[in-house]
Amino acid sequence: MLLQQKLNTYLEFIESGQLYDRYPRTKGRNVVLQVACKFPLSEQANRFVELASAAIAEAGFRLEIAFPEGVEKAPD
Numbered sequence: 001m002l003l004q005q006k007l008n009t010y011l012e013f014i015e016s017g018q019l020y021d022r023y024p025r026t027k028g029r030n031v032v033l034q035v036a037c038k039f040p041l042s043e044q045a046n047r048f049v050e051l052a053s054a055a056i057a058e059a060g061f062r063l064e065i066a067f068p069e070g071v072e073k074a075p076d
Helices: 002-015 018-022 043-058
Strands: 032-036 062-066
Touching: 002 018, 002 032, 002 043, 043 062
Parallel strands: 032 062
Antiparallel strands: none
């Protein structure tokens, strides 16, 4: 739930125009929300990321999930 709330806050910041007001150089650029994960995602977390990615893409942005070297995207 915490990640969902954060993503919604970020989307509100972007969609309200605050991003472009605060950082004018971002106008006309692609917006990517990147989440850095310390551990592999559970099956439930992977499903959430799929749904969130689709919703964010529908809004015209992109969600990226990043893992440190040596961490797999999903558990074995």
